[in-house]
Amino acid sequence: MSQPIETELTKILGIKYPIIMAPMFLVSNAAMTIAAIKSGITGAIPALNYRTDKDLRAAIKEIKDKAKGPFGINLIVNKSNVRMKEQLNTCVELGVDFIITSLGSPRLVIEACKPKGIKVFCDVVDVEYAIKVQELGADAIIAVNSEAGGHAGPMSYKELIPLLVEKCLIPIISAGGVGTGKQLKEKLELGACGISMGSPFIATNEAGVSDDYKQAIVDYGAKDIVMTTKLSGTPCTVINTPYVQEIGTKQTWLERLLNKNKTLKKYAKMLTFYKGMKSLEKAAFGATYKTVWCAGPSIEYVKKVQPVNEIVEKLISEYNS
Known part of the structure; x- marks a missing residue:
């Protein structure tokens, strides 16, 4: 011991x-x-x-x-x-x-x-x-x-x-x-x-997450971690899967515009957060092409x-x- x-x-x-x-x-x-x-x-x-x-x-x-x-x-x-x-x-x-x-x-x-x-x-x-x-x-x-x-x-x-x-x-x-x-x-x-x-x-x-998510933690490393603002509006680290590369990590012009409007900002943030959390939930518990897995660079050491x-x-x- x-x-x-x-x-x-x-x-x-x-x-x-x-x-x-x-x-x-x-x-x-x-x-x-x-x-x-x-x-x-x-x-x-x-x-x-x-x-x-x-x-x-x-x-x-x-x-x-x-x-x-x-x-x-x-x-x-x-x-x-x-x-x-x-x-x-x-x-x-x-x-x-x-x-x-x-x-x-x-x-x-x-x-x-x-x-x-x-x-x-x-x-x-x-x-x-x-x-x-x-x-x-x-x-x-x-x-x-x-x-x-x-x-x-x-x-x-x-x-x-x-x-x-x-x-x-x-x-x-x-x-x-x-x-x-x-x-x-x-x-x-x-x-x-x-x-x-x-x-x-x-x-x-x-x-309790999917085997695919666990395997991604093993297969990817520190160099594969990127920041995205698409999930919650606040920068968040995710694994740079082919799907993340396809959708990009920056908000669209419409999302950015809504976030600058004082009246709409609150609702835009809530919508971004809701959509982001839904995509995370799908990815965490099921195998899907549309995969967004949250993780940090310390996955480098997971074998x-x-x-x-x-x-x-x-x-x-x-x-x-």
Whole structure:
């Protein structure tokens, strides 16, 4: 058995290794999270992966029943998520261990979670926003760098982590660019207290996505990751499949025009988001020519589909070697 890696994150959550299995839209599920907990790390699931409050409650209860360890839920906290308050109430009522907030102000979440002892970690991409969430009472910052999958940040981890460590008083968790134990060590040596790692876990037995999606994570590499604004209006990283090459990664002239019109902008963004999420959903769960697979450059290090615990064991073994 490998020795624990002690950091601020392992102390906050009571886990063996300072790793969060990152919340991935349409990918993260209860089975992956249970496996993560049993492997000595933790995991988080986007609340939006569940269509109803009943489904979200069932997933939280299943994880609590089948694994004894901390886990979290990821909440989109801007106006696009009309179910945010309901999701937050469920998380507080059922007592999840932490919440990761994305794309908006975490104020409401922090106010609801603090009295219950639920930790709040906030996604940030720059110092200015990191200081804001710190002042609101966040427990830790998730520093989303330019190598993250999904909505990546603009700065490299080499720039972002030291900057946040210098300017902030709360712990920094690095998100993006980890596929090996050596890269985990590098992030910790820069001052992060842990990592949030997603894309390599897509190619696991426990992931509920299609075999084609898992195989794409194995077959493609870092050079195949491109940014697209077609899915949500916000730049998002996807695998550059033949279909993505065919449709392009930039919005059409009509989409751009609608996004510039003050009155229509809100509705255009909602439509882009809805259409993008529908195409992601089709690609994630079924074999289709029209395939858009979300992933980050850390798929470079994925060589096969395997159980969650084997990925964790390999990471820790490489970290110690």
